[in-house]
Amino acid sequence: MNYVIIGNSAAGIAAAEAIRQIDRDSSLTIISDEPEHTYSRALISYELAGWIDKGCLDLRPQEFYDDNHITRLLGQRAEKIDPAAQQVVLQNGNKIPYDKLLLATGGSPQKTGIAGEEKKGVFGFRTVADLMKIYDTVKNAQSGVVLGGGCVGLQAASGLHHHKVKTTIVIASPHLLSQVADPECGDFFQELFEKNGIKVRTGVSPVEFKGGDSIEKVVFDDGTELAAQIVIVGKGVKPNAQLAEGTGIKVDWGILTDDHLLTAEPDIYAAGDVAVTEDRVTCESTVNAVWPCAYEQGRVAGLNMAGKDARYDGSMRMNAADFFGISFISLGVVKPREDGYDMHTYYNKNKQLYRKLIFKNEKLVGAVLIGNVDNAGVLANLMRKQVDVSSIKQSLIDGQFDFGVIRPLIREQADHFQETEYKEAYL
Secondary structure, eight states: OEEEEEOOSHHHHHHHHHHHHHOSSSEEEEEESSOSOOBOGGGHHHHHTTSSOTTOOBSSOTTHHHHTTOEEEETOOEEEEETTTTEEEETTSOEEEOSEEEEOOOEEEOOOOOBTTTSBTEEOSSSHHHHHHHHHHHTTOSEEEEEOOSHHHHHHHHHHHHTTOEEEEEOSSSSTTTTTSOHHHHHHHHHHHHHTTOEEEOSOOEEEEEESSBEEEEEETTSOEEEOSEEEEOSOEEEOOGGGTTSSOOEESEEEOOTTSBOSSTTEEEOSTTEEEEBTTTOOEEOOOOHHHHHHHHHHHHHHHTTOOOOOOOBOOEEEEEETTEEEEEEEOOSOOSSOOEEEEEEETTTTEEEEEEEETTEEEEEEEESOOTTHHHHHHHHHTTOBOTTTHHHHHHTOOOHHHHHHHHHHTGGGGTTSHHHHHHO
16 A cells, blocks of 8 residues: 655644554655655744744654654655546656545645735745745844734734834734634734734735835835835635646635545545535535644544544634733634624623623534633534533623533533543543
């Protein structure tokens, strides 16, 4: 058996580990266009901001590949898949045969599409290569602009600020975190960032990057300009689905998969930020490009590649970050666009506490927490398991709940909690 994995991050590594749990002897190859040892993309922003020490990004020990008998083709780009011949064609022309193939190719930062984007000093914020270039640039940068007010943008701004760069966050939307939180939440973080020396501009969009070879100014649609020697674009991620071209693999934004993470091509699987799966809360097909989902998808795909019958029960939208010591978590459906939702919000600005819970048909479907996020794991599992929470709804709204409160609920709805720590601990 020849196993081939394209991708060397969360989904790819999880798949490799799952395969090796079952099959220690067959050939296993990991291909990646990045030359680095496997690392955690989620920690790149933490390193830039000084929240962790430099050089602590490794996802697995250096001996990981040798210990698991994995052939590494790092720094080599997969250019094409030939399903009929069951081969991966590399950019250098080499052909890698496979019996089972996993596409764990992740995503790439969204481009702005405006003039001057190719100038030196304009970066995405996705890879170690991005991080190294940013380190080189901030040494001589006085002013910086971050485009995007989501978690990535806010973390990037925190990183530039840490390196003494005068930083401005610029967003077209009316408030920060507009995709995952309400105006009150966004305004809370805007005040927090501005109090810590990072400016925020809302309601404007860039139209041009000015300068010679390097960025010097950003021009906006209201005619204003901001001086900048560094610009970080944090406007979301697009799935790297190019390898599906010319095959029978179906693509709708990302690569479509079934509940085994199998694509429309036999023996080809997809997992991670490139894969479309069912959202566990909304029951809609989508790409939930977050680290825990990528890892779990990779694990399930790897088990299936090695002959097991493992089913993926769906992803869930989630965002978590810490800004200037204040924790933030967003889970599930947080900004419903239709009727039928029951929303409850608690906000104590002085105590830096915010809690919003969203219910539908007596099920918890969304949550936003600022400050106290201790019970976020409980909320996430109630959402993921689609539990009827009517008996404990008021306790959830009041923020007065723990495992003791939900224990009777677990006993009543034990079928929802199969294969979780709850059933084992409390039944």
